[in-house]
Amino acid sequence: MPESAFEGLRGLHLFEAMAEQHFQALMRGAFVQTFPPQIELITEGDPSDFLHVVLSGSVDLFSNWNDRETSMATVRPISTFILAATIRDAPYLMSARTLEKSRIALIPSDEVRVIFGLDDGFARAIVTELAQCYRSVIKAQKDLKLRSSTERLANYLLRSQIRADGEAEFELGFEKRRLASVLGITPEHLSRAFKGLQSHGVVADGTRVRIEDRKKLERFAKPNPLIDDPVK
């Protein structure tokens, strides 16, 4: 495995503080693979064999119950997923599939647990990573329980705009049907929610969205750092 394959990995907060020899040990069992779109990488309920790191592309985390399915989150480069399952040596709670062509690093879970026991810097980095993940899910849950679907969409668009460096017009990044699932509604209802936001200055054309007047949209969406701020 050429050194360059793991480029970017070492710079990740998760791997930054650990001893070089431990990083090397982790990488020895690891490998990088490029997957086409719509490939199911892991299935919920399976034992956690590998810690995954998205190097490029994007991955959808989703879940099933009783013939229903919902999108839980989107993982973008460069970050890991299913760290909690790996650490607890527990089955995956979510399935994952590539949304587009993606490069993924796979690090054997048992190796991660061994190094976790040996390297204190790594253990501490995992703490901050998990604390961050935890807080993200809490925010998602508040979003779900406290807001209507149109309010969730409005705030989602405001967050998207920030990710797009504040550009008035930006790409959603994936299909609307997936956005609907992320927001916890049907595609049909999403279509109507977009219509409902027209009067608040939102123009949607396919996967391109334009926010005519951010202030106006904010008056409706009432974004809150304790729900919408990605870092806080």
Next chain:
Amino acid sequence: MPESAFEGLRGLHLFEAMAEQHFQALMRGAFVQTFPPQIELITEGDPSDFLHVVLSGSVDLFSNWNDRETSMATVRPISTFILAATIRDAPYLMSARTLEKSRIALIPSDEVRVIFGLDDGFARAIVTELAQCYRSVIKAQKDLKLRSSTERLANYLLRSQIRADGEAEFELGFEKRRLASVLGITPEHLSRAFKGLQSHGVVADGTRVRIEDRKKLERFAKPNPLIDDPVK
């Protein structure tokens, strides 16, 4: 502060593996206080001053947005809350109030962060604790997004019965209005959801619930370890 005040704390998984001197250091700044019911212990948005440990009683974690409020979780003895905020030195994402008379241990957050930096066993214990918390919230989110309110209630009751050592009849443990908020519905709707479960063998009388036929209720609720199992 008498030694006995922290009884039980040392036995907590979180504090089990740490060096005695570090535990003592943590306890020096800590104190135990008994609060009456309905006292707001922390408010979302505030900086995290103390790591809280519920020693007896119970605590409701809740959240507000735009004049709405929702219950996020109930904390029972003996466990901590707002660990993630403490570690990240970030504002609380949730508020907390006592549900009944409760004894709470308060450990200064900055002290926790100092010992976290010094004690490797403590750091690793925090990892497993946070991973567990993370997985719990993911399960709650799946519950919310994949199930109807009546299905959520049915599965909640099945889990409650297990907590009550499988007894056919058991106490809810708090008011129905709070249960409604936990399930993400109104009290009125909860009342109707209980009615809807009568035909599946559920009898409710005040805060006492009786499950006539668990198998029957399970056929309706379709419990799933990846949502309902507290440990997995």
Next chain:
DNA sequence: TCGACGGCTTGATGTTCATCAATCGAGTCC
């Protein structure tokens, strides 16, 4: 060029859940 297909939209309709108002019933305080 032309179907075929898949995702998005639209309309009609039904279900789920919230809101509002009223009542009931179990404390609790004079």
Next chain:
DNA sequence: GGACTCGATTGATGAACATCAAGCCGTCGA
């Protein structure tokens, strides 16, 4: 005992959201 409060329930109604069935409109391959 009687007035009061507060939570649970019930009924009537409305809003939010899902489902079903077309149609629309790009893309793609024969």
